[in-house]
Amino acid sequence: MDKGSVKHILYLSYDGMTDPLGQSQVLPYLVGLSNKGFKFSLLSFEKKVNSDNEKIINEIINTVDISWFPQSYSKRPPVLSTIWDIIKMYNASKRILKKNPYVIVHCRSYVAALVGLKLKKKFGIKFVFDMRGFWVDERVEGGIWKLSNPFYKLIYRFFKEKESYFFNDSDYIISLTQAGKEEIISNYLSKNVPIEVIPCCVNSDLFDYKTVNHNRQIGLQSTLKLDTDNFIISYLGSIGTWYMLDEMLEFFKELLNKKPNAIFLFITADNPLIIERKASELGINKNQIRITKVTRKEVPDYLALSDVALFFIKPVYSKIASSPTKLAEIMAMGIPIICNDNVGDIKSIVNDEVGYVINQFTKSEYQNAIRKIPRLMQKDKLKIRNQSIRQFNLDRGIDKYANAYNKLV
16 A cells, blocks of 8 residues: 555544553554554543553554544543543544544444444444444443443433444444354344454564563562462453452362462452452452552563463353453463353363363362363463464454455545
8 A cells, every 4th residue: 555545544442542451452453554554543532540651652653643632531420421422522533534534434332333323424434333342231231231220221222222223334343253243143234244353462572471581570479479389370450340250269269279379460450459358258368369550561571470360251141242352462471271161252262272161150160170270281382372373463453454444445
């Protein structure tokens, strides 16, 4: 693509770029696509708590053709604040269109899709619906929208109706999983809209066990008060809504019966008190828990301390379209995984070469998984990493997005 045919795309995200997810699952794609000749206007909603990260974002986009238009995220009151943000998003999108016309609007999830659909109908802009999961069902199954409340039931019905338009009036649909794609085709589509599967990909240069500094590891072990004979099981990411903290701690308690020297390392920005209180309720000594908040660049160093990684996600309907970012990152570090079934495409990805998938959250199932740990410890790190690269290669994801864009202009 030569300079004369640069294609301008408006990228709408209600998630902030200063959020960890923005840095891992939006910017790497946009930078890669910009290097392929695409020009982006990036409109995102930023939380005040993350304002210190704005410098990092500007450094990332400084050398590529990305113009960033950060908006202030409105937190309260619930629902009304989101409506206000949608109005702000639409008005900002119109201002950008007037000043620098774009040919595609790429909408990350449902809130952004409300604006994208309106831009398509009013201005004829090509509309890419990057769904990121069945968001409406996620709100209900996560207990965020309680349908016993008439107000939330009204919102649910509104978005369910809009959801049909998002799928059927879009020019391209992006699904995170093959399972999600099959569900869309079977139960949502009434038109022949192209769908591409692009999972949450990984920066395999950043997440690479071969680049971990040995002296740095010794320093981290000292900082975290870890002994060389400790067995380290780790959890990466947030612990709210979908991630089953109670069950993960129950698993760890069962593990302590076999490995009393085990340490549960939480790499998370969430409140440590939530974890500590639940561990205490289960009779787990706080000395066997470590909780640390780190920058994205530091994550690989801390992950590398792990013998095994663990995560349990609620196996509900909406999660068939979920692609956990942590899965790709952990595998790229060559770390075996223990996780649960009925989440996205996990069962086909986490095979015997990568880890162990449990089917129920029971003591006997935990014991089965724990008995597999010696075998997991013998897994070839390179084989685990290569499976991650096959499934979650960032360059391949960038190519798929570029292919979708090129078909629309």
